[in-house]
Amino acid sequence: MRRLILLLLAILIAAPAMAAPRSAILIYSGTTGYRHDSIPAGIAAVTGIAKKRGLTVEASEDPKVFSADRLKRFRAIVLLSCTTDPKNPASEWLTGSRRDALQQFVRRGGGILAIHAAADSHYHWPWYSKMIGGHFARHPSGTPTGTVRVLATGKTERRTDEWYYFDDYDPTSHLLVTLDPQSIGEKDVNPNPMTWTRKVEGGRVFYTAMGHTKESYSEPWFLDQLAGGLDWVLGGK
Secondary structure, three states: OHHHHHHHHHHHHHHHHHHOOOOEEEEEOOOOOOOOOOHHHHHHHHHHHHHHOOOEEEEEOOHHHOOHHHHOOEEEEEEEOOOOOOOOHHHOOOOOHHHHHHHHHHHOOOEEEEEHHHHOOOOOOHHHHHHHOOOEEEOOOOOOEEEEEEOOOOOEEEEEOOOOEEOOOOOOOEEEEEEEHHHHOOOOOOOEEEEEEEEEOOEEEEEEOOOOOHHHHHOHHHHHHHHHHHHHHOOOO
16 A cells, blocks of 8 residues: 555646646747848747647747757747858857757757748758758848738738748648739749748748738737747647
8 A cells, every 4th residue: 555655746736847748839030141120029929829738938038048958848839030141150059069959859850840931041951951942042122012812712812021032942832821922012923932831850840931010010910920830830639
């Protein structure tokens, strides 16, 4: 009987640690390249989306958060316009054990929600580009109003943003939203990839090239895109 009681006590003591679900997400917005003034609005918007789903949020700009132990706390990482300098490899903060930690996070099924200039980052680490699905190459001047199409429904939306082009977009991605380049005065007639999902080494990745402007983060259509992306990288849980 004494052994049974001790066994039950051990189970009760261990149960909270064993059963506690990961219910937090990380929003990382540290920059060593161009700094977007929309970042605070993006943090607030994603935080609101996450809290509606019962998730807690840690927002950080300290690259030390990318450690194997710290990332174990999170179900998803939001990479919010976290730029580096494409001409300066030393500007990249995912190096050494931090790279290992992010790869481990993805490989154990972690979710990545990458927004706008997350694609303007870590040009000297090929795995990062593989994770995102492409690197930023250029954008037309300013923030013109263009027409985007949601491929699943065929519906279009007119919205204002900074429109990215990619020179290494991975066509194996599942494309969700495209831009009509002629709607912003570009000569190209081919739809330009804007939003996609990927499954990378066991993890789920959602990327949108939109989200340059502060106004994006109070725009219902765009917020719905981010909410759907977060749900998807969390695996529908």
